[in-house]
Amino acid sequence: MFSIATYFSVEALLLLLVTVALYVCLPQKARRYVLLISSYVFFFSISGKLLVFLLFSTLSVHHIGLWLSDVQNECSIRTKGLEREERKALNAEYNKKQRKIMAFACILHIGLLLLLKYTPFFSQNINALFGLLGLQLRIPVPKFLIPIGISFYTLQAVAYLFDVYRKKIPADRNLLRLALFMSFFPQIMEGPICRYSDTAEALYEAPKMHYGNFVLGSQRMLFGLMKKLVIADRLNLLIQNVYGEPNKYDGFVIALGAVGYTFQLYADFSGTMDLVIGTAQMFGIKLPENFKRPFFSATISEFWKRWHITLGTWFKDYIFFPVSMSKPMKKLTTKARKKLGNRYGPLIAGSVSLFCVWFCNGLWHGAGWNYIFFGMYHFVLILSGNIIEPVVIKITQKLKINRSAFPYRCVQIVRTFILVCFGEMFFRQESLKQGFKMFGKIFTDFTFKTLKDGLLFEFGMDRQDYLIIIVSAVLLFIIGILQEKGIEIRASIAKRNIAVQFAVYYALILFIVVFGAYGAGYVPLDPIYAGF
Amino acid sequence: MIYIKRIFVFIMFILGLAGLLVGSSYIFLPKSNGLNSGMEEFKANGILGEKENSIDVLFLGDSEIYCSVIPLQIWQSSGYTSYVCGTSGQTLDYTEVMLKRTFEKQSPKIVVMETNAIYRKFTVKNVIFTKVSDYFSVFRYHNRWKTMSIDEINKPAEYTFTDESKGYRLKTGIKPAVKDNSYMSPTDKILPIEKINRQSVERIKKLCDENGAKLIFFSTPSTKNWNYMRHNGIEALAKELKCEYIDLNLLTKEVPVDWKNDTVDKGDHMNYFGAKKVTSYLSEYLENTGLLADKRNDSDYKTWNEAAEEFNKNCPNKI
Numbered sequence: 001m002f003s004i005a006t007y008f009s010v011e012a013l014l015l016l017l018v019t020v021a022l023y024v025c026l027p028q029k030a031r032r033y034v035l036l037i038s039s040y041v042f043f044f045s046i047s048g049k050l051l052v053f054l055l056f057s058t059l060s061v062h063h064i065g066l067w068l069s070d071v072q073n074e075c076s077i078r079t080k081g082l083e084r085e086e087r088k089a090l091n092a093e094y095n096k097k098q099r100k101i102m103a104f105a106c107i108l109h110i111g112l113l114l115l116l117k118y119t120p121f122f123s124q125n126i127n128a129l130f131g132l133l134g135l136q137l138r139i140p141v142p143k144f145l146i147p148i149g150i151s152f153y154t155l156q157a158v159a160y161l162f163d164v165y166r167k168k169i170p171a172d173r174n175l176l177r178l179a180l181f182m183s184f185f186p187q188i189m190e191g192p193i194c195r196y197s198d199t200a201e202a203l204y205e206a207p208k209m210h211y212g213n214f215v216l217g218s219q220r221m222l223f224g225l226m227k228k229l230v231i232a233d234r235l236n237l238l239i240q241n242v243y244g245e246p247n248k249y250d251g252f253v254i255a256l257g258a259v260g261y262t263f264q265l266y267a268d269f270s271g272t273m274d275l276v277i278g279t280a281q282m283f284g285i286k287l288p289e290n291f292k293r294p295f296f297s298a299t300i301s302e303f304w305k306r307w308h309i310t311l312g313t314w315f316k317d318y319i320f321f322p323v324s325m326s327k328p329m330k331k332l333t334t335k336a337r338k339k340l341g342n343r344y345g346p347l348i349a350g351s352v353s354l355f356c357v358w359f360c361n362g363l364w365h366g367a368g369w370n371y372i373f374f375g376m377y378h379f380v381l382i383l384s385g386n387i388i389e390p391v392v393i394k395i396t397q398k399l400k401i402n403r404s405a406f407p408y409r410c411v412q413i414v415r416t417f418i419l420v421c422f423g424e425m426f427f428r429q430e431s432l433k434q435g436f437k438m439f440g441k442i443f444t445d446f447t448f449k450t451l452k453d454g455l456l457f458e459f460g461m462d463r464q465d466y467l468i469i470i471v472s473a474v475l476l477f478i479i480g481i482l483q484e485k486g487i488e489i490r491a492s493i494a495k496r497n498i499a500v501q502f503a504v505y506y507a508l509i510l511f512i513v514v515f516g517a518y519g520a521g522y523v524p525l526d527p528i529y530a531g532f
Numbered sequence: 533m534i535y536i537k538r539i540f541v542f543i544m545f546i547l548g549l550a551g552l553l554v555g556s557s558y559i560f561l562p563k564s565n566g567l568n569s570g571m572e573e574f575k576a577n578g579i580l581g582e583k584e585n586s587i588d589v590l591f592l593g594d595s596e597i598y599c600s601v602i603p604l605q606i607w608q609s610s611g612y613t614s615y616v617c618g619t620s621g622q623t624l625d626y627t628e629v630m631l632k633r634t635f636e637k638q639s640p641k642i643v644v645m646e647t648n649a650i651y652r653k654f655t656v657k658n659v660i661f662t663k664v665s666d667y668f669s670v671f672r673y674h675n676r677w678k679t680m681s682i683d684e685i686n687k688p689a690e691y692t693f694t695d696e697s698k699g700y701r702l703k704t705g706i707k708p709a710v711k712d713n714s715y716m717s718p719t720d721k722i723l724p725i726e727k728i729n730r731q732s733v734e735r736i737k738k739l740c741d742e743n744g745a746k747l748i749f750f751s752t753p754s755t756k757n758w759n760y761m762r763h764n765g766i767e768a769l770a771k772e773l774k775c776e777y778i779d780l781n782l783l784t785k786e787v788p789v790d791w792k793n794d795t796v797d798k799g800d801h802m803n804y805f806g807a808k809k810v811t812s813y814l815s816e817y818l819e820n821t822g823l824l825a826d827k828r829n830d831s832d833y834k835t836w837n838e839a840a841e842e843f844n845k846n847c848p849n850k851i
Contacts, residue, residue, distance in 0.1 A: 009657060010656065010657040010661070011655075011656060011657060014656075211538055462678065464677070464678040498541060502544075502545060502548060505545070506549065506552055509552075510552060513556070513670055514560075514674045514677050515674075515677070516674070519661075519671070519672065519674065519675065520572060520675075
């Protein structure tokens with residue numbers, strides 16, 4: 001049977017080629033159907049009958065959106081010409097009705113996600129708690145098949161409904177457009193998490209394929225393929241070994257594993273995003289960026305504005321702001337201002353909202369204590385950063401340290417990178433206990449013995465593997481610096497004469513073909529974020 | 533006009549890319565087929581170094597075949613030259629590759645195909661990768677950048693290495709099987725063969741027919757990999773393709789496998805003692821086909837006698 005395992009598979013490439021061919025050949029009105037059919041074929045080839053979940057979500061989002069719209073229209077008709085007081089009362093009544101609809105929608109969509117993804121985790125923990133309390137009671141631990149991309153398309157669905165509720169966008173009466181927005185095949189598996197206003201119209205319009213977009217999109221796809229095949233897949237053996245049996249290794253190897261995994265995760269996820277955004281660009285669809293050179297971040301807050309950007313903005317818009325602006329939080333802020341002053345007062349309510357965001361962020365990544373810890377770790381880092389920032393400013397002013405100077409920023413970048421690596425170590429290690437052991441080993445058992453005795457080359461990775469990873473990292477670093485300086489590398493290559501363009505493309509293709517970690521002896525890495 | 537120009541540019545790009553891949557394939561192709569040459573599956577590919585048209589019987593399959601059949605035992609008992617082109621976890625797309633490679637230089641009269649590989653799953657991706665690698669070997673040997681020297685780049689390929697045990701891998705360890713002969717409980721049920729696998733077997737059969745070789749399906753004893761449902765599946769396939777089928781899992785009198793002593797890993801693979809029994813049966817079977825001639829006294833095959841003597845020295849019990 002035709003089945004797709006990842007974006008980086010021959011089957012996915014075949015589907016893309018067929019889609020591109022049909023897209024180019026067919027008239028504009030038929031192109032949107034090509035995209036929709038390809039999207040459902042893609043989803044079905046991965047999740048099979050679980051396609052029914054996507055269909056259910058699409059239909060229910062469409063229906064609830066229209067329901068909200070009808071309530072809003074009815075409200076505006078009935079409030080027309082009424083006195084202010086009467087209008088206010090009627091608005092309140094309709095707002096209450098809308099809130100009920102939204103609560104229903106959240107229960108339906110978030111509830112389905114919770115049921116499929118988190119029930120086993122909750123059940124196991126309840127049973128563990130019963131055990132601790134000495135109770136014989138046990139609840140069954142169910143196992144569900146989870147449709148691919150549910151964590152991503154559910155957030156898109158909820159965002160759409162909230163935007164309709166907030167009257168940011170009108171409810172879409174066109175089921176085809178909404179279905180396309182929910183299922184667009186390049187992004188269904190790992191995002192980026194799009195807003196309706198970002199992509200729905202463009203997808204429905206299915207613009208003509210332009211040569212420029214085709215070239216730029218292909219460039220980006222190649223670059224993503226390089227990240228995935230040369231870096232992420234090559235690091236797989238090292239990561240599997242270090243995280244599989246961490247007790248065997250000293251602190252140096254564990255630290256190497258932590259840095260290696262952070263780099264692998266970045267190469268895998270940002271490489272996939274390059275492929276996804278590049279594919280969409282070929283069709284003339286602009287998807288939002290998910291990465292903006294995160295390892296150039298000076299603080300953890302900045303890091304999360306550069307890493308998985310669309311998830312961060314989703315949590316900001318649909319959790320942080322609603323919680324911060326809620327009545328209890330407003331009251332809390334007012335009280336805290338009186339007691340703690342204007343600087344620290346608002347931090348209390350902000351911290352509660354931040355806690356909600358990071359708890360959800362951790363849990364969104366997976367049903368496990370390591371993920372919850374990962375969320376809490378970043379919550380503590382960001383919160384403590386907010387609290388101590390004024391103190392740091394004062395100290396640096398007194399010491400006459402220029403905070404915007406290059407060396408100071410370099411120190412900040414290195415510090416942030418180290419903190420991120422620690423967080424990712426807990427994220428990767430399924431057992432929290434093992435995660436702490438690994439963390440402890442870095443400080444208690446750090447030696448360079450492994451470098452001398454050659455153990456480093458016994459993970460299935462030899463000197464050449466390490467060398468090619470370092471070369472690739474340097475390459476990414478240089479590209480990152482150029483991008484930070486605002487240089488649009490892809491566009492500038494596309495502007496060069498054809499011989500230069502060909503030379504660059506051939507060099508990149510040859511680099512992937514020769515240095516890619518595929519074939520005998522390599523285990524390809526399953527797309528990490530597709531598992532979330 | 534602009535469209536024609538773009539199509540022209542695209543064609544030029546593809547042609548250039550193909551040229552680049554051909555060139556790099558030449559560079560990365562192993563220049564010999566020995567142990568440290570970078571040649572994949574060098575033991576199985578030792579057949580490339582055998583004298584032209586010198587092999588009578590070709591054995592194909594996965595680890596089951598290279599643990600079960602001892603070509604030098606067949607040589608010593610019947611005088612037939614045979615070679616085991618078995619590789620670990622062999623999928624049928626690779627079986628096809630090995631068969632095609634063999635037919636380029638050899639004309640075996642009999643091709644024996646171990647059936648475990650027929651049930652091994654493989655995907656369109658495997659097929660495409662194998663096909664593309666056949667044309668552009670850089671995909672198969674790209675990893676040689678780690679070990680290649682500059683001198684190798686221009687060197688012509690010369691495949692002269694021959695495996696001293698003709699593809700067989702000697703396993704002398706003993707780990708008794710958990711199950712005994714009960715793993716072959718009779719049933720009418722048939723384990724279906726995947727469509728993609730069936731198509732591959734059909735191509736293998738066609739290739740054998742075109743090269744005048746008789747294809748025989750063969751199931752070596754394995755409590756872990758074989759059962760009656762699989763037997764029924766292969767039997768039906770053999771009937772359909774008009775091939776002979778030998779299932780030693782059912783011929784327990786002819787090949788009395790002692791599951792306590794004849795397996796290296798709890799019934800999965802034969803060890804040397806089990807392989808001896810299997811080979812002994814096969815040797816006799818090949819004699820009965822009447823298709824092959826005894827070459828033991830042929831001076832052209834002197835090296836086989838030398839190889840057999842050398843092999844005997846390494847065996848726990850001489851053949």
